[in-house]
Amino acid sequence: MKGMGQFFASLRIKTLASLVSLIGGALLITLLLAYRPLLDLRDSMATSFVRNLAQLNQEQIVSMLATDLALTRRFADLTATRQWAAHENDKATRELFIREAEKYRRAFGGKNYFIVLAGSGNYYFSETSDNTLTRPRYTLYPDVAKDAWFY
Numbered sequence: 001m002k003g004m005g006q007f008f009a010s011l012r013i014k015t016l017a018s019l020v021s022l023i024g025g026a027l028l029i030t031l032l033l034a035y036r037p038l039l040d041l042r043d044s045m046a047t048s049f050v051r052n053l054a055q056l057n058q059e060q061i062v063s064m065l066a067t068d069l070a071l072t073r074r075f076a077d078l079t080a081t082r083q084w085a086a087h088e089n090d091k092a093t094r095e096l097f098i099r100e101a102e103k104y105r106r107a108f109g110g111k112n113y114f115i116v117l118a119g120s121g122n123y124y125f126s127e128t129s130d131n132t133l134t135r136p137r138y139t140l141y142p143d144v145a146k147d148a149w150f151y
Helices: 002-076 079-086 091-107
Strands: 113-117 122-126
Touching: 002 091, 079 091, 079 113, 091 113, 091 122
Parallel strands: none
Antiparallel strands: 113 122
C-alpha cells in the first residue's frame, strides 16, 4: 500500500507540473502574440497625445494672436490715435493719446505697444506706464530696406 501512496503523490506532482507548464506556455504564447499589437497601441496613443497637444497649443496661440489683433484694430481706430497722428507735435493730443493707449498697453499680451506715424515715419514704443512718448525710438524711411515692413 505504501507504493500506491507514492504513486499517487508522484502522479499529483506530475499533474501539477503539467498544468503549470501548460498555463505558463499559454501565457507565453499569449504574450508573444499580443506584444506587437500592444506596441502598436502604445505608438498610436502616443501619436494621438502629441497631435492633440500640438492642436491645443496652436489654438492657444491663435487665440492670443486674435485677441491682440482685435485690440490693435481698436487701438488704431481710437480718436486719440487719429488726432495725434494728424498733430504729432501737439502736446495735448499726445497726452490724450498716451492716456488712452495705456489702457490698451495693459490689455496687450506683451504689455507693450508701438505706433508708427505714417506722416513722419516716427516709431514710438511703450513698454511701461511711465513712458511719455516724448521722442521716437527711431524714424522709418521708405527707401531703407529694413523699414520695408512698414512701407
